[in-house]
Amino acid sequence: MxxxxxxxxxxxxxxxxxxxxxxxxxxxxxxxxxxxxxxxxxxxxxxxxxxxxxxxxxxxxxxxxxxxxxADNRESPLVLELAIGISRGERFEWVLQKATELGVTKITPLITERTEVKVGGDRQEKMLDRWQQILVSACEQCQRNLLPELSAPIHISDWLNTVNSEFRFVLHHRDSKTLPADQKPNSVSLLIGPEGGLSETEITLAQEKNFNALTLGPRVLRTETAPVAAISLVQYLWGDF
The missing domain is CATH 2.40.240.20 (Hypothetical PUA domain-like; domain 1)
Known part of the structure; x- marks a missing residue:
């Protein structure tokens, strides 16, 4: 039992x-x-x-x-941050659950040009409480003993000024670059947009902050599919998969 x-x-x-x-x-x-x-x-x-x-x-x-x-925590040796535009309803909650199961170290909800979810005030506090409980439930299920760090929602331009990860990638389906499998970073940040993706201005701003554009094949992935695919690849190459 x-x-x-x-x-x-x-x-x-x-x-x-x-x-x-x-x-x-x-x-x-x-x-x-x-x-x-x-x-x-x-x-x-x-x-x-x-x-x-x-x-x-x-x-x-x-x-x-x-x-x-x-003492076992079952944590990946890779420090992995997922920064993702807030999407509507259960989509974002599903991303939180799966990112936790896949071993993400930190999750940062982003406010972007195409974010349609309203945050702020009491609504934001309730959202954070619910999101935190999703992380707890996911850790109970997947046997992690350390909860991922959950940041308060932040505007993408403000977040970009705080990133200090060794490798930084922004998902961009119109770019042909892939992950450099022959290298071994200690920390990675993944930047993913909400429904509709990031704007060209936001992608350019990320690239100016040393983010490399990353594509995950020829098909356009939904905002809840892209992080699962990207995290899995990163954990396979540099983490504990």
Whole structure:
């Protein structure tokens, strides 16, 4: 039987009892219907994971007994940032989930000329909370113990001034360049547009900031397909695939 992996924000210590947050407790007790004595794996994003056993199940909370710590984080040796224009609805959430599963280190949502999603104020805070929960759920599923860093939405021109990755690529389906497989960078930034892609001005601006144009074959990929293909190739060449 599969042992559930549960994320918690609290400090974990071998030999101590920990009361899980309400959402995690509800999932274990109401959805999975788990009782005292069942085994769990806990992680808090600080590194490694803990074996645990359910100690007590109450109406609102599950208390667990924390056991041994394992230091494995299952992280790629490549520091990989995905900067992508915010797309509408479930498309962007799907990208967040798959990028996490594929081992991205950092995700930066971009506001571009063709971004149609409105961000800012309370709406942005709610979006970030939801996006963060998607990353947590993806890490629980794929067995990562460190959450990818999630940045607040930023205008593409502002973000370009902050990039310091060794290799930088902007996806551009009208360019013929491919990845330099014979080289071995330690860090990579991938820049991908929203629906409709990046504008010519934005591509030119990226190239002025030392981004190399990158194509992924002769077909035009959707905004949710392109990052999965690009991340997979990068991880295969320079990461842990």
């Amino acid at each position: 599969r042992i559930p992996r549960i994320f918690t924000e609290q400090r974990l210590q071998t030999g101590e009892l920990a009361e899980l947050e309400e959402s995690a407790s509800h999932h274990l007790s109401k959805v999975l219907r788990m009782q005292a004595g069942r085994e769990l794996i806990l992680f808090n994003g600080k590194g490694g994971e803990f074996a645990a056993t359910i100690h007590e199940v109450s109406k609102k909370h599950v208390t667990v007994s924390v056991a041994t710590h394992t």
